[in-house]
Amino acid sequence: xxxxxxxxxxxxxxxxxxxxxxxxxxxxxxxxxxxxxxxxxxxxxxxxxxxxxxxxxxxxxxxxxxxxxxxxxxxxxxxxxxxxxxxxxxxxxxxxxxxxxxxxxxxxxxxxxxxxxxxxxxxxxxx
Amino acid sequence: xxxxxxxxxxxxxxxxxxxxxxxxxxxxxxxxxxxxxxxxxxxxxxxxxxxxxxxxxxxxxxxxxxxxxxxxxxxxxxxxxxxxxxxxxxxxxxxxxxxxxxxxxxx
Numbered sequence: 001x002x003x004x005x006x007x008x009x010x011x012x013x014x015x016x017x018x019x020x021x022x023x024x025x026x027x028x029x030x031x032x033x034x035x036x037x038x039x040x041x042x043x044x045x046x047x048x049x050x051x052x053x054x055x056x057x058x059x060x061x062x063x064x065x066x067x068x069x070x071x072x073x074x075x076x077x078x079x080x081x082x083x084x085x086x087x088x089x090x091x092x093x094x095x096x097x098x099x100x101x102x103x104x105x106x107x108x109x110x111x112x113x114x115x116x117x118x119x120x121x122x123x124x125x126x127x
Numbered sequence: 128x129x130x131x132x133x134x135x136x137x138x139x140x141x142x143x144x145x146x147x148x149x150x151x152x153x154x155x156x157x158x159x160x161x162x163x164x165x166x167x168x169x170x171x172x173x174x175x176x177x178x179x180x181x182x183x184x185x186x187x188x189x190x191x192x193x194x195x196x197x198x199x200x201x202x203x204x205x206x207x208x209x210x211x212x213x214x215x216x217x218x219x220x221x222x223x224x225x226x227x228x229x230x231x232x233x234x
Contacts, residue, residue, distance in 0.1 A: 035223075044214055044225045044226060044227050044228045045163075045171065045214065045216075045225045046225070047222055047223040047224070047225075059221070061221070061222040061223075062221075062222065063222070095170060095171075100173070100176065111176075111218065112159075112218035112223050113161050113173065113176045113216075113218060114161075114163075114171070114173060114216075115173050115182065117170040117171060117172075118170070119170065120170060
């Protein structure tokens with residue numbers, strides 16, 4: 001079955017950078033897009049961006065464009081989220097989520113619907 | 128960004144009741160809407176996509192529909208495990224956005 005295993009809790013100081021991981025298993029990594037979605041305490045989810053597991057192409061939400069990088073290591077079936085210049089408002093649970101699309105007619109199709117989620121990584125930004 | 132206004136923000140119901148949650152986008156999104164359920168301390172769970180298509184494994188008491196530009200999630204014959212927070216999400220236009228959530232509580 002599809003599993004997305006995320007790295008553990010992280011505590012960062014304002015101005016620092018974070019890099020968290022999401023290891024995929026149970027499906028062909030290169031056939032799907034993986035998204036990152038975060039959820040601040042008591043808030044609704046917020047989409048950050050996605051990466052194509054096959055091509056490595058990434059797309060970001062404009063509000064994060066300047067300080068986010070999503071990357072992947074196909075040999076490890078792992079996706080990474082790096083967020084720089086952290087501030088207290090970045091305190092949240094960060095989720096990776098697989099896209100519902102997949103490989104169709106030889107092309108990785110992105111539906112922007114999240115059908116499998118990682119368990120979440122709590123990141124706290126505090127001085 | 129496309130804003131999604133969910134209503135109500137919270138509601139109380141009893142086991143066996145039926146409830147309806149509404150999601151109104153700030154602009155047209157065709158049928159590019161999904162619904163998720165999230166219980167405290169858990170990850171969101173996809174229930175419905177493309178406004179009315181039930182995700183595999185989701186009980187048939189959950190249904191989604193569209194009326195004009197408004198989207199609804201209906202849960203009939205509420206079960207104890209249905210008490211949770213529900214979010215709508217649009218995937219018509221980037222950035223992907225979520226509604227503010229509807230908390231469904233036991234009366």
